[in-house]
Amino acid sequence: MPVKWLMHFQPNQGTTLTSQVMTEACAVAESFPGVSRDGRWRSSMTFYRAVPRDQSLPQPSDLPRDLIGISLHDLPNEFLFVMRSQRLILRAQSSVQTVIDKLQSYKGRFFINFEGVQYKWGDFKLRIGKCLYNPNESLRGIVMEVEYLPLSSMDKSQRVMEEFYEIWREAVASKLLAGQFINTEVNFSEYGLGDSYTPQHTAVLYGMCVVQVIASSNKNQ
Amino acid sequence: MEPPQLAGSGDAPPKQVAQAMDRLGRAARLIAEIRLGADRILEALLASNENPRLSEKAAELTLGEEDAMRRHFLDLRTVGKQLEESGVLSGALRSRGNSWGLHMPLVCPDGAVVAYAWKRQLAGQAGASAVDRARLALKAFSDQKRRFFPQLEDDQLNRSNNDTIKFPPTKRPRLSHKPTQSPNVDSTEQKPMLADILKIIETEAPGVTISTYQRLEWSKRAESLASTMNDHSLDQPKEQIFANSSSNFNEVAVIELVASGVFRVLVSLHPAGSTDPDAVAFFSPNEGGSYLHSRGMSVHHVFKHVTEYADKALQYFHSSDPNKALSHLLSWICSHQSLFTKICSKCNKLLAMDKSLAVLLPPVHRPYLLNSKGQDQDFATAYHIGCSSYDV
Numbered sequence: 001m002p003v004k005w006l007m008h009f010q011p012n013q014g015t016t017l018t019s020q021v022m023t024e025a026c027a028v029a030e031s032f033p034g035v036s037r038d039g040r041w042r043s044s045m046t047f048y049r050a051v052p053r054d055q056s057l058p059q060p061s062d063l064p065r066d067l068i069g070i071s072l073h074d075l076p077n078e079f080l081f082v083m084r085s086q087r088l089i090l091r092a093q094s095s096v097q098t099v100i101d102k103l104q105s106y107k108g109r110f111f112i113n114f115e116g117v118q119y120k121w122g123d124f125k126l127r128i129g130k131c132l133y134n135p136n137e138s139l140r141g142i143v144m145e146v147e148y149l150p151l152s153s154m155d156k157s158q159r160v161m162e163e164f165y166e167i168w169r170e171a172v173a174s175k176l177l178a179g180q181f182i183n184t185e186v187n188f189s190e191y192g193l194g195d196s197y198t199p200q201h202t203a204v205l206y207g208m209c210v211v212q213v214i215a216s217s218n219k220n221q
Numbered sequence: 222m223e224p225p226q227l228a229g230s231g232d233a234p235p236k237q238v239a240q241a242m243d244r245l246g247r248a249a250r251l252i253a254e255i256r257l258g259a260d261r262i263l264e265a266l267l268a269s270n271e272n273p274r275l276s277e278k279a280a281e282l283t284l285g286e287e288d289a290m291r292r293h294f295l296d297l298r299t300v301g302k303q304l305e306e307s308g309v310l311s312g313a314l315r316s317r318g319n320s321w322g323l324h325m326p327l328v329c330p331d332g333a334v335v336a337y338a339w340k341r342q343l344a345g346q347a348g349a350s351a352v353d354r355a356r357l358a359l360k361a362f363s364d365q366k367r368r369f370f371p372q373l374e375d376d377q378l379n380r381s382n383n384d385t386i387k388f389p390p391t392k393r394p395r396l397s398h399k400p401t402q403s404p405n406v407d408s409t410e411q412k413p414m415l416a417d418i419l420k421i422i423e424t425e426a427p428g429v430t431i432s433t434y435q436r437l438e439w440s441k442r443a444e445s446l447a448s449t450m451n452d453h454s455l456d457q458p459k460e461q462i463f464a465n466s467s468s469n470f471n472e473v474a475v476i477e478l479v480a481s482g483v484f485r486v487l488v489s490l491h492p493a494g495s496t497d498p499d500a501v502a503f504f505s506p507n508e509g510g511s512y513l514h515s516r517g518m519s520v521h522h523v524f525k526h527v528t529e530y531a532d533k534a535l536q537y538f539h540s541s542d543p544n545k546a547l548s549h550l551l552s553w554i555c556s557h558q559s560l561f562t563k564i565c566s567k568c569n570k571l572l573a574m575d576k577s578l579a580v581l582l583p584p585v586h587r588p589y590l591l592n593s594k595g596q597d598q599d600f601a602t603a604y605h606i607g608c609s610s611y612d613v
Binding site: 001002032033034121122123124149150151152153155156157159160163164167195196 | 481482483505506507519521522523524561562570571572574576578579580581582583
């Protein structure tokens with residue numbers, strides 16, 4: 001599948017993120033010649049925690065305490081799990097959520113939704129979205145996903161994506177926003193992922209990105 | 222003059238083609254009338270200059286001609302708009318709209334009209350000379366004739382075309398596809414030639430995997446790629462499902478070149494088993510489906526543009542060095558391994574916005590000129606469309 005980069009907006013120290021950033025970012029995207037709006041997108045993440053079991057029974061020591069479950073906008077029939085401590089990714093059918101709810105071994109603590117607008121620009125697809133914390137729908141971050149359709153190799157597309165990132169940053173700089181877009185850097189080999197881009201790569205990107213978004217949101221509050 | 226008919230996109234393709242040809246003829250007559258009018262005005266001016274008594278008559282004539290020319294210009298503008306809408310001037314329809322097997326006629330930038338484009342590259346070339354186009358048109362025609370009417374002898378063509386390019390008498394009519402060369406063409410000689418060419422290319426470009434297929438084998442492979450790409454659970458697409466027909470070179474019709482993660486290029490040979498490249502197309506390694514063939518078009522902008530440029534390169538290699546057209550073409554294709562990493566030799570950037578197309582592209586133009594010794598120059602430079610200062 002085509003390669004993706006995921007960026008998030010890092011507000012300057014002491015400033016608060018507002019939805020104005022999303023408006024300005026969309027305005028930048030729409031100012032590129034030849035860009036066309038391509039509908040809306042939505043992905044969601046569920047943060048699971050293991051439900052404490054009867055302590056008298058022996059517990060397997062390698063069970064993860066926390067699980068991140070991800071439903072991606074471009075794979076509606078699948079559900080991915082990220083176990084950050086074990087560096088594992090699991091792909092399952094979306095019905096696995098029902099199984100987890102029934103098993104009661106893990107419970108969803110909180111949820112994060114990503115939703116926004118997507119654009120088509122030649123061989124690129126851009127998705128700009130808000131990162132909203134459920135249940136109170138508070139804004140925690142602004143993300144932008146960039147997809148380059150012709151290539152699936154991370155290595156071969158590195159240079160293209162870097163230049164696009166620079167083009168985007170220069171365009172956004174003109175808006176004088178109180179912050180900048182930062183690319184989410186991940187060492188995919190730690191998760192056993194190769195050069196050919198897959199949904200597992202996307203899951204890891206979102207997992208890493210949301211941790212950084214929440215951290216910077218907590219720092220600025 | 223009869224009023225121009227409205228172009229109907231709902232008209233059947235033969236009618237559209239006929240209308241386009243009719244309008245081209247009308248445009249040519251209008252241009253001739255305008256030229257004549259200009260000549261007459263000039264004559265009148267010269268005559269009145271030499272003989273002042275004629276100046277009044279010359280003035281009358283000039284005014285009359287000016288009126289007539291103005292009318293001709295208006296008519297020409299109307300016809301031009303109709304031709305533009307039908308895609309004749311821009312060639313917008315030449316790569317699609319294959320309705321009923323017909324192509325719209327195309328006006329090349331130097332003014333020549335290509336009425337019937339049997340091959341896409343014939344209609345697409347802009348820089349070749351009239352002689353090259355005539356030679357290629359004749360070759361295309363004779364290929365079609367040989368394919369569909371093998372029972373007709375080649376001598377018949379010699380007798381009926383006394384003033385055109387002559388075919389030398391051939392010993393094996395079916396294999397004599399290079400009319401300007403001595404006919405030492407033999408099916409047993411071609412087998413090592415194609416194999417040798419491919420071996421050399423594999424040595425020169427170790428990062429490119431080359432496979433050969435018979436025509437039907439390739440169709441099946443293209444379909445299998447579609448189902449492979451749809452299955453996201455596979456990290457590596459299945460390769461080499463179909464055995465190469467490399468042991469049977471006299472039936473090879475498709476050469477596939479794959480640079481991992483960069484491109485998949487298809488070159489067709491016609492006739493099968495020859496070293497005569499017929500068409501070329503670039504695709505993403507992600508693509509699969511029945512549209513994956515040497516006359517197909519990628520869904521991605523970058524590969525569409527490289528394919529259009531490759532058509533021109535193919536024509537250039539055919540016209541400048543027909544014996545080695547395949548070798549040059551394959552070398553040129555292999556140089557595109559750095560398509561997504563090599564910066565433009567003019568602006569030193571990788572991505573540039575093409576303003577007319579409104580897309581962001583890497584350098585998709587790689588000059589293909591051979592030097593005076595007929596050798597390729599490593600095809601080392603690359604340019605964005607806007608940075609390419611000339612059409613090479």
